[in-house]
Amino acid sequence: MSDTSKLIEGRTGPWEIVLGLEVHAQVASNAKLFSGAAVGFGAGPNEQVSLVDAAMPGMLPVINRHCVEQAVKTGLGLKAQINLKSHFDRKNYFYPDLPQGYQISQYKHPIVGEGEVIVEHDDGSTFTVRIERLHLEQDAAKLLHDQDPGSTYVDLNRAGTALMEIVSMPDMRSSEEAAAYVKKLRTILVYLGTCDGDMEKGNLRADVNVSVCRPGGYEKFRETGSFSHLGTRCEIKNVNSYRYIQAAIEYEARRQIEILEDGGKIDQETRLFDPTKNETRSMRSKEEAHDYRYFPDPDLLPLDLDPAWVKAIEATLPELPDAKKARLQSQYGLTAYDAQVLITEQARADFYEAAAKGRDAKLTANWVTNDLAARLTAAGLEITESPISPAAIAELVQIIEEGVISSKIAKDVFERMWAGEGAASAIVEQQGLKQVSDTGELEAIIDRLIAENPGQAAQVKEKPQAIGWFVGQIMKATGGRANPGVINQMLKAKLG
């Protein structure tokens, strides 16, 4: 285990941050967890509500098999223990946004147990976040306070939607690590197809637990397994962007350090992040330890999974990000960095593999991750919407490889491809962009230049770098189409 903590300097000495995340991921499913009502974004208020979601008397929940399958699939993707026996509990609380008056969740016996996620730092090194559990639960509805000055409205569309709560161990040591963890988790979920990962729509959001302690506390926690070596945590609810996650942690760690350095103690509490003020503020105290009176939901049978069914789900798992990265590196000889950029999105890796068939792997990776990626981002397009196909990139790479065009001209050709002017070779033909490797044509230009510029030619004999001036002139004369390798060779032969 490498020490990746990022110490924060206080007035009284250094502190380390310890972070554990509870990520809520909306299950990709057409229907809710316990009812047949549709799940979707953009429906009108209360259009996707069944009598079960509205908690009409006498209505009974019925488990959605697909949601269970999605949770199992996610557990397998997190290399986690699948618990063949689990059950649903009622979590009782005052929920203004849940008509049942309780949330159906899993408490003591979740469907998925311990797993792990390997996360990349920016520099390519990795760290491991242990997963404590994953359980299924219902989402609440949405209260709308801004529709009417005198009343609050409720939209029940979200009520009863299936969520996976993925609880990590407190294994993150800086705000960057927390953001990197959520990014990696999101990538895995999207690969699995178990959550669409759309953070803007709130389909993936995190409760961030923050504590601080003196250096060495985390190491002791790992050695002994005892949480007593860590500081008291505060939980920041429902943070839904990487930027906010980082900002909330930075603010919260500072706040706690100031309290501790002033001789105070941290109250375990639930806090909210206010992105406009960039600060967290108290929502409710955990000291008042609300007793949720969890008990098994009498309306639902325990979940009892058939091992053969779990095996069958396992057989449907796609190649996951870590495996894909390793394969791209070994199969195409790519660097860890290039492979990482490509696998961040499954579609990007697929695009790359389609384009790289039989082509220079590194060159193809450059075109996909640099020029094309930049163009797509600027246009707000996904790679699946790319106006340039993998085959078209492959053709561009091929004519560069074959020396038909220089890499400089290739940029121009690419821009024309993007503008819809056609395939690379057609553009080269039409625009007369073919690289000039014809020694006869080049020789005439070189001879003329030497004859017209005897001073420059003499200089090359003393200072070999001065050859660059001739290269520049030849490029000018050919509109950048001269083959640099060929002209360098010819110049050396004539002047060197």
Ligand code: ADP
């Ligand atoms: P709760 O439901 O009270 O939030 P959970 O067990 O669901 O409790 O989640 C607790 C979360 O807090 C976990 O992600 C865990 O890793 C994290 N956590 C526990 N102790 C600490 C600590 N001292 N510092 C930071 N995070 C912590």
Ligand code: MG
């Ligand atoms: Mg929790």
